[in-house]
Amino acid sequence: MGSVLSKIKKVVSIGFYAINTFFWVLPIITCGFLKLIPIQPWQHFISWLAKIFAGRWVACNSLIQNVLTPFKLEVTGIEDLKPKDWYLVIANHQSWVDILVMQRLLHNRIPFLNFFLKKELIYVPFLGVAWWALDFPFMSRTSKAQLKNNPSLRGKDIETTRKACEKFKEVPVSIVNFVEGTRFTEYKHKRQKSPFKQLLKPKAGGVAFVLQAMGEQLSKIVNITIHYPDGIPTFVDFASGKVKRIQVHVEVIPISDALIGDYSNDIDFRVQFQSELNKLWQDKEQKMKKLSENEIA
Template sequence: MLNFLPSAITGSLSFLLYIINTLFWLVPILVFSLCKALVPWALWQKFFSYLLDQMASNWVLLNTFNQKLFTKTKMNVTGLEKLKMKDWYLVISNHQSWVDILVLQRILHGQIPFLKFFLKKELIYVPFLGLAWWALDFPFMKRYSQPFLKKNPHLKGKDIETTKKACEKFKHKPVSVMNFIEGTRFTNQKHQKQNSPFNRLLKPKAGGIGFVLQAMKGNLSKVVNVTIYYPEGIPTFFDFLSGKVKQVNIAIETQDIDDSLKGDYVNDRAYKIQFQKWVNQLWLDKDKKMLQLEEQAKKEM
């Protein structure tokens, strides 16, 4: 509605609305998170978990209103019809920009349970937001590299224990656990440095979701595989706020988590190799999907 304004003004006003919306919901989330933490009764904590998720869902809803108010970004999405709110999902996606998070929240809102992003453990110390993420049951992960474990063998297995503990609270109500398995945002420089075998993707890291599936012990029922393509090139956050992103093409594919995807990623070498092959094939297929979305965008332009 306000997309007739100059892009700099549009972006600035939109950013201000994001801040107001975030602060508006941050305060009650922090207050109710303290209520949740102070009383260790299971029923009490479950009630506040639902309440906090609803607040976060309303935050996403208002962010979407913000986007529609200031921009004309068209979301072309396929595959939503197979999703439902009362299920347990592992959501994975390619990662190109911070805009990906806004896109995922917008298209999946009301389709699946509120997205819980895996975060580095250090982010829990971010002022206010760290506590809010903790209150919303975002899982914090601590990963140790193989060289580090060789020097500190007593810490072997601690990372999977941390993941198990983070996932324990997801077993009692439907959840969507989100992981960008490339581990970082795509850039041409990173692509070249990795010598990635994929045309439009970085190499996937199977360990993170392998740990999640192991920690959840069969509670997750489906993989939601999201492919995001920006026809006009990878945007910055401010590009998106300013209305410079006219279109985003998104393909969603859903796959059951069968017995072949369940196992001991830490100790079963045969399963680990099989799982890594599955992830690699998933990424080969995603690379082809990116090409299909690109060709589709060219036909529409």
């Protein structure tokens, strides 16, 4: 009987997620096309409207979870967040469920979560327009081969990204970066010989690039540690109602000048930055251990 109920929950909840996404993505895409009108106050209004629609999408996802697949979300450290501030959000990454958890947890507590995207993704049919409507920053990264052939391109990617992010000087934003670069699996953990038991090695380049491009605009880092007491779930597990508890610890860290520098060309800064990020990951490992032992309150 339990297996049948789980399958019914899975089909129904995935269906509602799909309907909810389709329902809200249409007005967001429409906003994207309307935003093509090159009048700045109009574009600001359309961006605001698109984020309203995206926020409704997140709220409806949470409603689906509450009604069909309820679970206990145990959170600590969230009281220091503000909806009108500039944040870089970093987190460990174990499952696609992480994104749903973060959206639910941070909805209306900080600005809508934005992801840095490769500039080529703006040409993805419909979605590229939707991401642009939501002000997702499209970054330009110059490859080592391109720099070797044309050294004058050095620093061009940072300059281009800074221009793309100028809009955030007046509009609060939250930029998300999964520092490990990929989801945790035992295979990946073993292959990269990670020194952490429950985490992959942090990749410093992406975070350093965001801070170099937007350091003047961002004021704080939101360091999120997610732990699944009953094992890392898949999205299907989550949609089937198999996830009963999720633990999250939130830490707000000021962004100091020591975290902003030229990661690509300044060797001393690169070593220092990698050291700081490794310390942060060591601390995250300890937090995950305490969460598993229910010691964080």
